[in-house]
Amino acid sequence: MKVLKFGGTSVKSAEMMKQVGEIVKNARAEGQVAVVVSAMSGITDQLINVSTLASQGNDTYQQTLKEIEKKHLQCIQELLPPQHQTRTVATIKMTLNELEDVLQGLFLLKEISPKSRDFVMSFGERMSSAIITEYFKTIGLDALLADGRELIVTDDNFGNAVVDFEETDKRIRKYFSRTDKLIVMGGFIGATVNNETTTLGRGGSDYTGSIIAAALQAKMLEIWTDVDGMMTADPRKVRRTMVLKQLSYIEALELSHFGAKVLYPPSVQPVLAKNIPLKIKNTFNPAAEGTLVARESVDNGSPIKGISSIDTVALISLNGSGMVGVSGFAKRLFSALASGRINVILITQASSEHSITVAINASDAAKAKTLIESEFVQELKSNALEPVVVEQDLSILAIVGENMRNTPNVSGKLFSSLGRNGVNVRAIAQGSSENNISFVTQNADSRKALNIVHEAFFLSDTRVLNIFLVGVGTVGGTLLRQMREQQEYFLQEYNLELRVTGIANSRKMWFDENGIHLPDWKNVLDNNGEAMSLGGFAGKMHEMNLRNSILVDCTASEDVVDLYEESLQRGISIVTPNKVACSGRYDLYKRLKQTATQRGAKFLFETNVGAGLPVIKTLNDLTQSGDKILKIEAILSGTLNFLFNEHKAGVSFSSVVKKAKELGYSEPDPRIDMNGLDVARKILILSREAGAKKEAKDVVSENFLPEECQKATSIEDFFTVLPKYDDYFETIRSDVEKAGNRQRYVAVYENGNLSTGLRVVGPDSPFYQVEGNDNLVLFWTERYKVRPLIVKGAGAGAEVTAAGIFADIIRIANF
Ligand SMILES: NC(=O)C1=CN([C@@H]2O[C@H](COP(=O)(O)OP(=O)(O)OC[C@H]3O[C@@H](n4cnc5c(N)ncnc54)[C@H](OP(=O)(O)O)[C@@H]3O)[C@@H](O)[C@H]2O)C=CC1
Numbered sequence: 095m096k097v098l099k100f101g102g103t104s105v106k107s108a109e110m111m112k113q114v115g116e117i118v119k120n121a122r123a124e125g126q127v128a129v130v131v132s133a134m135s136g137i138t139d140q141l142i143n144v145s146t147l148a149s150q151g152n153d154t155y156q157q158t159l160k161e162i163e164k165k166h167l168q169c170i171q172e173l174l175p176p177q178h179q180t181r182t183v184a185t186i187k188m189t190l191n192e193l194e195d196v197l198q199g200l201f202l203l204k205e206i207s208p209k210s211r212d213f214v215m216s217f218g219e220r221m222s223s224a225i226i227t228e229y230f231k232t233i234g235l236d237a238l239l240a241d242g243r244e245l246i247v248t249d250d251n252f253g254n255a256v257v258d259f260e261e262t263d264k265r266i267r268k269y270f271s272r273t274d275k276l277i278v279m280g281g282f283i284g285a286t287v288n289n290e291t292t293t294l295g296r297g298g299s300d301y302t303g304s305i306i307a308a309a310l311q312a313k314m315l316e317i318w319t320d321v322d323g324m325m326t327a328d329p330r331k332v333r334r335t336m337v338l339k340q341l342s343y344i345e346a347l348e349l350s351h352f353g354a355k356v357l358y359p360p361s362v363q364p365v366l367a368k369n370i371p372l373k374i375k376n377t378f379n380p381a382a383e384g385t386l387v388a389r390e391s392v393d394n395g396s397p398i399k400g401i402s403s404i405d406t407v408a409l410i411s412l413n414g415s416g417m418v419g420v421s422g423f424a425k426r427l428f429s430a431l432a433s434g435r436i437n438v439i440l441i442t443q444a445s446s447e448h449s450i451t452v453a454i455n456a457s458d459a460a461k462a463k464t465l466i467e468s469e470f471v472q473e474l475k476s477n478a479l480e481p482v483v484v485e486q487d488l489s490i491l492a493i494v495g496e497n498m499r500n501t502p503n504v505s506g507k508l509f510s511s512l513g514r515n516g517v518n519v520r521a522i523a524q525g526s527s528e529n530n531i532s533f534v535t536q537n538a539d540s541r542k543a544l545n546i547v548h549e550a551f552f553l554s555d556t557r558v559l560n561i562f563l564v565g566v567g568t569v570g571g572t573l574l575r576q577m578r579e580q581q582e583y584f585l586q587e588y589n590l591e592l593r594v595t596g597i598a599n600s601r602k603m604w605f606d607e608n609g610i611h612l613p614d615w616k617n618v619l620d621n622n623g624e625a626m627s628l629g630g631f632a633g634k635m636h637e638m639n640l641r642n643s644i645l646v647d648c649t650a651s652e653d654v655v656d657l658y659e660e661s662l663q664r665g666i667s668i669v670t671p672n673k674v675a676c677s678g679r680y681d682l683y684k685r686l687k688q689t690a691t692q693r694g695a696k697f698l699f700e701t702n703v704g705a706g707l708p709v710i711k712t713l714n715d716l717t718q719s720g721d722k723i724l725k726i727e728a729i730l731s732g733t734l735n736f737l738f739n740e741h742k743a744g745v746s747f748s749s750v751v752k753k754a755k756e757l758g759y760s761e762p763d764p765r766i767d768m769n770g771l772d773v774a775r776k777i778l779i780l781s782r783e784a785g786a787k788k789e790a791k792d793v794v795s796e797n798f799l800p801e802e803c804q805k806a807t808s809i810e811d812f813f814t815v816l817p818k819y820d821d822y823f824e825t826i827r828s829d830v831e832k833a834g835n836r837q838r839y840v841a842v843y844e845n846g847n848l849s850t851g852l853r854v855v856g857p858d859s860p861f862y863q864v865e866g867n868d869n870l871v872l873f874w875t876e877r878y879k880v881r882p883l884i885v886k887g888a889g890a891g892a893e894v895t896a897a898g899i900f901a902d903i904i905r906i907a908n909f
């Protein structure tokens with residue numbers, strides 16, 4: 095004997111009932127079958143609605159009643175051949191007349207009891223089972239309709255009736271022993287010994303199937319629904335979920351308790367007790383393998399089987415020194431909650447015994463608080479207890495799996511992945527069975543947390559980086575092109591998905607949680623983008639709340655820097671070539687680094703010095719390995735070096751400056767290169783990274799830009815003024831060249847002193863042969879005392895800078 099239970103979506107229409115007919119026919123061909131059906135999808139809610147409206151004296155219930163009738167009659171018309179329709183239509187009409195009478199009674203009395211509500215709710219299953227039984231007969235199945243109320247005996251706890259298994263099993267066995275026919279019955283409903291209709295709780299049709307299967311010692315219970323099986327997580331909230339092939343009863347129970355709606359939790363118990371396998375199958379896709387629930391858990395390559403969540407949770411905490419060492423507090427707390435029939439979902443108590451926290455349904459919070467306050471009225475008055483604390487807008491997430499038992503580092507992996515992404519955990523519970531670790535987070539973090547944990551346990555070989563890029567100019571635009579070219583490579587070779595989820599320039603911003611199609615970013619931003627505001631950008635990025643988020647700042651703006659601290663606080667990493675933050679006030683630089691460390695986020699700015707060259711990394715490697723920096727001497731401006739190398743006889747200085755801008759070497763405003771500010775910022779950053787507590791004012795900096803150029807009102811204006819000084823620069827250049835020397839702009843950090851300035855260097859200087867837009871950095875250290883450690887190469891340009899930013903982004907993936 096096999097018991098097949100079909101849910102509401104499986105019988106929602108004539109078309110679906112035909113599909114059910116096919117499935118049942120195939121099963122029947124292999125042996126004895128019993129079928130349990132739910133009400134047609136949506137009908138139970140409509141029945142609750144009509145009963146509420148009627149009991150409120152609102153006659154619009156009649157309208158909904160008509161809709162219920164229409165849906166069933168239409169189904170009959172589409173499903174049954176004409177000669178079978180009359181009898182079934184008559185049955186349904188009679189049933190609906192009975193319902194109408196009951197509703198009329200509720201309307202007149204203006205009241206409803208749990209008992210009459212159960213009676214009204216029973217009509218959904220009664221009608222769907224009657225229709226499908228008739229249909230089965232038309233396709234050659236020897237179907238016989240059974241009424242659940244004659245077989246399932248319960249107490250009178252209406253709405254959630256408790257089954258009398260002894261009597262129920264007896265009746266089921268007797269009923270089935272009298273016939274070989276295909277028994278069809280509506281699930282969800284039962285009756286008391288006095289024949290009062292009861293219901294078994296929402297989702298109770300699964301339970302009916304399980305009760306029948308257990309009573310008949312069936313070889314299998316199949317739950318046919320609208321998904322391919324139990325998933326590793328809710329697919330509406332998590333992408334790339336997987337169907338679980340096999341679960342143990344315990345795992346299925348744990349997952350369904352914590353919100354996986356595929357299975358109604360009580361339905362596991364009867365089949366578990368009889369060791370009857372349960373299979374979850376998809377009526378819409380019968381070929382899919384489904385999920386088998388059996389005694390044994392299988393190894394699926396992960397210590398956990400799934401993650402589930404409940405999003406309507408409140409925490410209630412009882413704190414106070416009066417609890418310490420005093421027995422009976424917990425008992426009184428739980429008795430108070432039980433007296434209000436309040437279900438406790440999670441419990442935590444600190445070993446100091448100073449506090450107990452329970453998680454309950456949010457809708458019970460006010461009632462729970464009142465009950466607790468009245469139970470502990472004396473202790474609260476005497477301050478032995480602090481006022482009861484209620485926290486709302488919370489979610490519980492649970493990871494579930496029998497293989498967690500005795501597997502070290504499951505909780506380590508769970509909480510470190512959450513911590514790295516800035517998800518705060520409010521409460522934790524793990525049973526000693528180690529089947530489940532539950533934790534409480536803010537509602538706003540629930541979806542993100544699900545994705546983080548899912549990725550950590552099921553997609554450990556695949557990671558997603560969600561990138562929010564502000565600044566899509568010379569460097570940012572090149573970065574987008576490089577990422578587009580490498581996206582496929584990272585996915586294939588490293589299972590790393592680079593998803594650009596937000597972009598902005600100073601005018602427009604655009605977001606796409608699924609990743610912006612990079613070949614089109616410009617069009618999309620220009621044509622679809624909304625007006626840019628930094629508050630709006632940050633707000634949207636925080637609202638999206640995606641795991642592994644990175645804010646990439648490719649502007650030269652001070653305002654964008656204002657976004658860093660809150661982003662890091664929220665666990666969003668920062669990658670930037672913008673030097674403003676690290677060369678601004680020392681306390682901001684320090685705070686950003688500390689916040690990143692505290693929040694498990696990264697703050698990476700390798701391209702602040704030397705563009706794509708590994709200057710900061712080299713310095714960090716030296717200091718972290720215990721070396722001591724004695725001196726840093728460096729050419730740090732690619733633009734200035736380019737100017738000194740390309741300015742030749744017959745080539746005007748101003749034309750070379752223009753070229754440096756066109757080639758993307760200079761700052762958006764080239765005066766920042768030429769007045770020495772860019773180099774001053776870089777040497778300041780290196781000194782800070784070497785451990786010095788320095789401010790911008792500590793850098794003695796030489797500006798060789800004529801005052802009129804400096805004072806130009808705009809960049810355009812600057813380029814108009816600059817040619818006036820071509821002769822001035824040419825005189826300096828030719829004098830230096832005549833003497834066999836070259837000009838260089840050199841920064842030095844030594845003995846705590848910082849300076850930058852022009853130098854005339856001869857062929858014996860290491861700076862003489864630094865070509866094009868190259869940088870050269872000499873690190874003199876305790877270990878590199880005789881000859882310095884040298885970093886050399888292109889120190890400016892969009893390609894190398896974007897590559898350095900890209901490398902920082904990838905470093906985050908590799909942490
Ligand atoms: N070029 C190089 O070799 C190197 C550059 N860097 C640094 O890279 C950064 C970017 O330089 P680069 O690409 O040349 O500059 P660009 O001027 O070409 O691009 C700047 C981008 O930032 C946008 N932007 C400016 N202000 C804001 C704002 N407040 N909000 C949103 N977007 C803004 C601009 O938008 P819009 O177009 O609308 O104005 C533009 O998209 C600079 O900090 C520079 O110091 C670092 C190392 C090397």
Ligand SMILES: N[C@@H](CC=O)C(=O)O
Nearest residue numbers: 731732733760761890
């Ligand atoms: N403008 C800078 C670019 C990198 O910071 C330079 O020329 O070095």
